[in-house]
Amino acid sequence: MDMTTQGIPTAKPYVPPQLASATKVVARNVNVHYGDKHAIQNVSVDIPDQAVMAFIGPSGCGKSTFLRCINRMNDTIPICRVTGKIEIDSKDIYDPSLDVVQLRARVGMVFQKPNPFPKSIFENVAYGPRIHGLARNKTDLDEIVTTSLEKAGLFKEVKDRLADSGTSLSGGQQQRLCIARAIAVSPDIILMDEPCSALDPIATARIEELIDELRSNFCIIIVTHSMQQAARVSQRTAFFHLGVLVEEGETEAIFTNPREERTRDYITGRFG
Amino acid sequence: MTDLTAGTATPPIRRRVDITSPEAQAAIRRRYRAEARFKAYGLLAILTAAVFLTVLLVDVGTKAFPAFTTHSLQLDVAIPNDLVAPEQKNDPVAIRTADYLPVMRDTLRTAIPGVQGRGPERTLIRLISTGAADDIRERIVANPALIGTTIKAPLLLSDDADLYFKGAGTPIVVRPSRGVATPSDTSGSITITAPGNDFSENLVSVKLVMAERANALLADAERTSRSTAPNAAERAAELRKEATELAARANDRTAAETLDSRLPSLLVGINGGLVKISQLAADRIEGDVLLPLSSTNESQAGNWRILTYTTPESSRKITDLEVALLERFKANAQVERSFNWRFFTSGDSREPELAGIRGAIVGTALTLIVTLILCLPIGVAAAIYLEEFAPKNRFTDLIEVNINNLAAVPSIVFGLLGLAMFLNFFGLPRSAPLVGGLVLALLVLPTIIIASRAALKAVPPSIKEAALGVGASHQQAVFHHVLPLAMPGIMTGTIIGMAHALGETAPLLMIGMVAFIVDVPGGITDAATVLPVQIYLWSDLPELAFQAKTAGAIVVLLVFLFVMNGTAIWLRKRFERRW
Numbered sequence: 001m002d003m004t005t006q007g008i009p010t011a012k013p014y015v016p017p018q019l020a021s022a023t024k025v026v027a028r029n030v031n032v033h034y035g036d037k038h039a040i041q042n043v044s045v046d047i048p049d050q051a052v053m054a055f056i057g058p059s060g061c062g063k064s065t066f067l068r069c070i071n072r073m074n075d076t077i078p079i080c081r082v083t084g085k086i087e088i089d090s091k092d093i094y095d096p097s098l099d100v101v102q103l104r105a106r107v108g109m110v111f112q113k114p115n116p117f118p119k120s121i122f123e124n125v126a127y128g129p130r131i132h133g134l135a136r137n138k139t140d141l142d143e144i145v146t147t148s149l150e151k152a153g154l155f156k157e158v159k160d161r162l163a164d165s166g167t168s169l170s171g172g173q174q175q176r177l178c179i180a181r182a183i184a185v186s187p188d189i190i191l192m193d194e195p196c197s198a199l200d201p202i203a204t205a206r207i208e209e210l211i212d213e214l215r216s217n218f219c220i221i222i223v224t225h226s227m228q229q230a231a232r233v234s235q236r237t238a239f240f241h242l243g244v245l246v247e248e249g250e251t252e253a254i255f256t257n258p259r260e261e262r263t264r265d266y267i268t269g270r271f272g
Numbered sequence: 273m274t275d276l277t278a279g280t281a282t283p284p285i286r287r288r289v290d291i292t293s294p295e296a297q298a299a300i301r302r303r304y305r306a307e308a309r310f311k312a313y314g315l316l317a318i319l320t321a322a323v324f325l326t327v328l329l330v331d332v333g334t335k336a337f338p339a340f341t342t343h344s345l346q347l348d349v350a351i352p353n354d355l356v357a358p359e360q361k362n363d364p365v366a367i368r369t370a371d372y373l374p375v376m377r378d379t380l381r382t383a384i385p386g387v388q389g390r391g392p393e394r395t396l397i398r399l400i401s402t403g404a405a406d407d408i409r410e411r412i413v414a415n416p417a418l419i420g421t422t423i424k425a426p427l428l429l430s431d432d433a434d435l436y437f438k439g440a441g442t443p444i445v446v447r448p449s450r451g452v453a454t455p456s457d458t459s460g461s462i463t464i465t466a467p468g469n470d471f472s473e474n475l476v477s478v479k480l481v482m483a484e485r486a487n488a489l490l491a492d493a494e495r496t497s498r499s500t501a502p503n504a505a506e507r508a509a510e511l512r513k514e515a516t517e518l519a520a521r522a523n524d525r526t527a528a529e530t531l532d533s534r535l536p537s538l539l540v541g542i543n544g545g546l547v548k549i550s551q552l553a554a555d556r557i558e559g560d561v562l563l564p565l566s567s568t569n570e571s572q573a574g575n576w577r578i579l580t581y582t583t584p585e586s587s588r589k590i591t592d593l594e595v596a597l598l599e600r601f602k603a604n605a606q607v608e609r610s611f612n613w614r615f616f617t618s619g620d621s622r623e624p625e626l627a628g629i630r631g632a633i634v635g636t637a638l639t640l641i642v643t644l645i646l647c648l649p650i651g652v653a654a655a656i657y658l659e660e661f662a663p664k665n666r667f668t669d670l671i672e673v674n675i676n677n678l679a680a681v682p683s684i685v686f687g688l689l690g691l692a693m694f695l696n697f698f699g700l701p702r703s704a705p706l707v708g709g710l711v712l713a714l715l716v717l718p719t720i721i722i723a724s725r726a727a728l729k730a731v732p733p734s735i736k737e738a739a740l741g742v743g744a745s746h747q748q749a750v751f752h753h754v755l756p757l758a759m760p761g762i763m764t765g766t767i768i769g770m771a772h773a774l775g776e777t778a779p780l781l782m783i784g785m786v787a788f789i790v791d792v793p794g795g796i797t798d799a800a801t802v803l804p805v806q807i808y809l810w811s812d813l814p815e816l817a818f819q820a821k822t823a824g825a826i827v828v829l830l831v832f833l834f835v836m837n838g839t840a841i842w843l844r845k846r847f848e849r850r851w
Contacts, residue, residue, distance in 0.1 A: 076740065078664060105743030115734035117753060127752070128742035178738070185742055 014044035017249065019236075024049035024189060024219040025070060030084035032065055032074065039065050043084075043245045045238055049188075052211060052220045054234035054251065056227060058266065061240040063223050067191050070221065071107035072100050088189065105132055108182030112194040114174035116166030116181070121158050124166040124177055125149060128185040144184055152180035153210050172203025179210065183218070190214065192222040196229065208233050227267055231255050239263045332823050332830070339824030342612040342625065343437045344426035345400065345601055349379045349408060353420040367413050372405040373397075379427070384600055386545075386564035388459065395593050401428040403614075403626045426608060431624040431817035432589050436598055437607060440816065441590060442583035444599070446541075447473075449576045455542055458565040462547060464540055465556045472554040474538055474578065478529050483522040489515035528553035533585040537592045542576040543567050546596050562596045589816065615824060619790045620806065624817030627810070629825050631792045635705055635785070635800030636774065636832075642709020642796055643716060643773050648766055650713075651720030655762075658721070659728040660750045679718035686715045687782030695783060702784040703799040711779045716769040723765020727758040760847040767840035771833050777804040803829045 014028065025047035032040035040062045047053050055063035065074065072093060074080045086093050093103055105128070116124050125145045128134075135141035145162070149155035154176045158169070166177055175195055182190055192211070196204040211220060211233045224230050230237050231251060238248040239260075247260045258264045290296055352375065360366035380396050381387065387396050404427040411425065412418050429437075451468015493511035496504050521527060529552050531538060538549040540557065545565030551558035585592055601607050619631030662668045690711035694700045700707050731754045739749035780786070785801050786809065793800035801809070803825060810822040 071741070073737070073740065076737075076746075101743050101745045104740060109737075109741035111734060111737060111741070113734060115732075115738045117735065117738060118757065127739075127744075131742075131744055131748055131752075181738075181742055 016046050019046060019048040021048045021050045023047070024088065025221075026085075026087045026090075027066075027069075028085045030066065030069060030082065030086060032062070032069060032083075033081045034077070035079045039243055040069070041243045043240075045245060045248055047219060047221060048236065049219045050216060051235040052215050052222060052233050054230035054237045055221065055223045055240060056225075056230050056237060056266075057240035057246075059225075062243040063238075063240040064193055066240070067193055067221060067223050070189065070191055071104050071109055073104075073109065075100060105185050106187050107189045107191060108185065108187035110175070110178050110182055110190065110192045110195045113198050114171055114178055116169070116174050116177050118165060118167050120163045121149075121166050121169070121177060122162040125180050125184045128181060132185055134185065148180040148184040149177075151183055151214070152176045153206065153213075154180055170203070172199050172206055175199060175203070175207060176210065179207075179214075183214070187218070189219045189221065192220065194223050194225060197225060204229070227255070239266060241266070332826050335820060336823035336827040337820075338435075338438045339615060339820040340612050341438075341609055342614065343429045343434045343607055343609050344404075345383070345429060346424065346426055346606050346608050347379050347383050348422050349375065349425045349427075350382070350422045351375065351408075351412060351419050352378075355412075355419055361419060362416050364413050364416075367416060367419075368409060370409075372409055375408065376400065376405050376427070383604070383606065384563070384597060386459070387597075388564075392562075392593060395591070396597060399430060399433045399594065399597060401430045401623060401625045403623065404428045426610070428614075428625055429607075431815060433594065433598055434625055435817055436590050436595070437602075437609070438820075440588075441595060441598075442581045442588055444595075445580040445582060447578045447580070448574055449571075449578065451573050452570055453540070453542060453576050454570045455545075455547070455565055455568050457561075458543075458545065458568060459561045461550075461558065461560050462565075463556060463558050464542065464547065467555055468573070469554045470578065471552055471557060474580075475529060475552055475554050476525075478531070478535060478552060479522045479525065481535060482518050482529075486515045486518035486522060489518065526554065535584055537581040537585055539579040539581070539592070539596070540576065541579055542571050543569060546579075548592050548596075562593050563600060615821070619792050620788060620801070620809075621790060622788075624813075624815045624821060627818070627821055629803065629806060629828060631789055632801050632803045632806035632825070633828070634792050635708075635789075636802040638705035638793060638796050638800065639708040639712060639780075639802055640770060640774060642706055643712040644766075644770060646709065646713040647717045647720055647769070651717050651766070652724050652762055654717075655721045655724030655728060656750065656755065659725045660746070660754070675718050675721050679722060682778075683715055683776055684778040684782065686711050687779030689714065690779060691782045701797050701799070703787050703789070703801070704797045705793060705800050706796040707783050708780050708785050708800075708802065709796070711783060712773040712776060715776065715779060716773050719769040719772065720762075720766050723769070724758070724762045727761025727765065728754060730761060731757045760844050763843045763847075764840045767836050767843070771836045771840075774832060774836065775804055775829070777808055780805055781808075803832070 016023075023046045025045075027047075028044045030040055030043045031038070043062075043066055055067060057063050068074045069082055069086060070088075070093075072082075074082060082094065088103075088107070091098070117127065119127075122145055125148050126135075126141050129141060129144045135144055146155060149158065154173060157173060158164075158177075166174065169177060175198075179190075179195075196207050199207065208229065211222065214220060215235075222230075222233065234251045236249065237251040237254045239246045239254065239258075239262075241262055247254065247258060247263045249259075254263065255267060258267065264270075291300075355370050355372075355375070356363070356366045377393070377397055380400070381393075384396065387393060407428065408425060411423070435441075449466070449468075449470050451466055451470050453464050453466040453470065456463040456465075489511050493508045493515060496511060497508035498504075501507075521529070531550055531552055538552065538557075539562070540547045540549065540559065543565040544563075545561060546563040547557075547559040547565075548562050549557045549559040581592060581595060590598075598607075614626065615628045616633075617630055618626060618628035621627040658668065658672065690707060694707045694710055695702060700710075735753050735757065736749045739753045740746070744752065780802060786805055787799060787801065788809070789799050789801050791798070807822055807825045807829065810818045810825065
């Protein structure tokens with residue numbers, strides 16, 4: 001593609017794909033600058049609802065940066081500047097009148113390293129609903145915590161020790177607790193930034209099962225280094241390289257019959 | 273690689289470690305030696321520090337020990353009916369203003385009868401502290417019914433008398449007699465004859481001392497004669513003459529000798545009295561009666577004794593008469609040793625036996641409370657703002673540099689600032705804990721801000737991200753998650769800062785907290801002093817007893833510091849969290 005070879009990248013007209021379900025997130029010509037570094041260049045993509053979208057690509061290709069644009073987590077980095085348009089349900093999330101806190105309540109996030117609060121398991125899950133006033137009383141809160149933990153497949157393991165510290169759980173359990181925490185505020189979208197990279201294969205399999213179960217209720221976007229994982233859990237896949245979205249499409253098509261040569265090289269392990 | 277090096281004269285570069293080669297073995301040994309050396313240095317440093325610390329603590333501890341006990345006389349005090357006029361018997365003011373000195377004097381006179389003359393009487397009354405009368409006064413004010421009765425009361429001894437019982441007096445050697453002795457009178461200057469030559473041994477030892485003195489004078493004369501001073505020769509001749517005379521007296525084994533205060537004091541205990549020898553011969557002495565004799569009867573061998581106060585009178589704080597009186601009290605089992613509560617319950621005093629640290633402790637507490645109330649909220653708020661919310665620009669950089677520099681400013685500068693601002697400009701009261709607290713708050717603020725910022729920075733960013741990720745605002749994330757996790761670190765920093773303030777002296781000198789203040793302060797605007805300044809004040813005083821007080825106050829200060837630092841460690845351990 002000539003975009004990367006030229007000095008100033010130019011936007012190519014983007015043709016939206018035919019999606020199986022409704023479009024949840026629409027991104028058009030998104031550019032991200034870290035100081036002088038042009039980290040994301042003219043990324044346009046449509047992300048479907050009730051499906052899993054995987055972002056793959058070599059380290060430093062900008063897939064995590066793009067993910068963090070979707071819940072405006074990049075706002076916390078002073079030198080980071082985002083231009084372009086990202087819409088969720090046809091609403092521009094970079095609109096100055098939009099409250100970023102409300103946005104993040106609708107777009108949950110699960111991080112690379114499990115990061116439960118050093119508080120009790122119950123408190124970990126209850127924190128979000130509490131600050132957003134989602135529970136009218138204690139019973140309500142208990143129910144939210146229970147259902148969130150059940151949805152995250154953790155309730156059976158921790159139901160007798162909800163008062164124990166979240167950090168006392170194993171790595172895989174901690175990550176499922178983080179997922180429970182994210183879904184406790186009933187978001188529309190869950191962003192997952194390499195959620196399994198710190199976990200062993202068994203814990204990874206549990207998380208993947210969970211992602212598959214959650215797919216029916218949420219729009220899930222997952223960044224992963226593992227192409228097998230992308231192939232296993234996602235319906236659509238986007239391949240990023242050097243800040244550019246090289247190719248995006250049905251996961252099966254990307255892995256069996258990529259249009260771009262760089263995609264083919266990457267998924268066959270020739271580089272990256 | 274081999275292609276590149278082949279054909280050249282340089283030897284091939286070794287690229288692999290050959291552990292069997294002598295060079296590799298030598299390298300390993302060298303590394304082991306270096307590691308062992310480093311370990312030894314570390315151990316040495318720690319041992320040295322431990323030795324010095326032990327020496328310091330033992331030294332302070334042993335010096336402080338006497339400050340925590342005190343001696344008093346358990347005597348029967350007769351409170352006379354005419355202490356106050358009969359109609360004023362229940363008037364506290366009259367009781368308080370009554371003259372208690374005669375009561376004390378009569379009590380002591382009854383305890384040791386026969387002490388006559390203004391001088392000895394004054395000596396007797398000076399053995400007890402001026403505070404003893406105050407204690408009696410308080411007792412009678414509290415219970416006026418005691419007037420006209422006899423009460424058993426502890427009379428606090430004066431500092432010198434107290435020190436005598438703590439070992440600062442003189443060793444006493446007692447030698448029983450072999451022959452009979454007859455005193456000429458029961459009081460005044462008397463002669464005692466002892467035909468059995470009982471005093472010959474003492475005379476010999478006195479002569480020996482004189483011979484030594486003669487030798488010392490001769491040596492002195494030698495030195496003087498070699499000097500170039502204008503009249504050195506004359507002076508040397510004088511010294512020689514003196515030495516010759518002394519030597520002659522020393523060699524005359526029978527001649528009587530006059531004792532002076534540079535010699536150990538010799539006394540005779542006979543017929544229930546005590547006589548201090550002034551003129552000594554082998555078979556008779558002349559001397560002054562310190563404690564009156566009961567009769568002039570002949571005393572049989574073994575019934576009278578010769579006492580030696582080994583330390584010469586000129587080398588001790590306490591006279592022979594005082595020693596004699598105190599020994600009499602001791603023999604009567606009237607001296608009592610007790611824990612020195614007064615040290616903790618009273619303020620400063622010019623009298624060492626009455627001086628306490630309560631004023632300083634209360635002053636310290638008030639000052640530190642003011643400091644804490646000011647600098648904990650301000651410091652933590654400043655740290656949170658700078659660390660979490662302030663924009664990063666030149667201005668905040670400047671503030672940061674200034675805070676770091678302020679932490680290194682000498683404390684006396686803060687004292688000058690306090691003097692100029694709080695006292696002269698704002699007109700706040702001098703010597704007050706309020707001003708002390710303000711100055712110390714300025715001093716501690718940078719420490720707390722730096723420690724709090726470090727504690728906030730040490731909280732992993734993933735925790736904040738997690739909070740933001742579930743839709744917490746920045747402020748919620750900081751106050752709900754970052755601050756609680758940073759709290760142990762902030763508390764530790766604060767306590768260390770407060771401990772620093774606790775030991776600070778210099779800035780408080782500048783704002784007048786160095787004044788001599790007897791009263792325990794009642795509020796933050798009263799004149800007060802603090803522990804380290806109290807230590808500084810006492811260390812400067814000439815009275816021997818204040819040495820122990822100084823060490824005692826240091827021990828109290830150290831205990832405070834240990835407790836504060838211990839609390840800091842406990843807080844850190846208790847609230848430390850893993851993530």
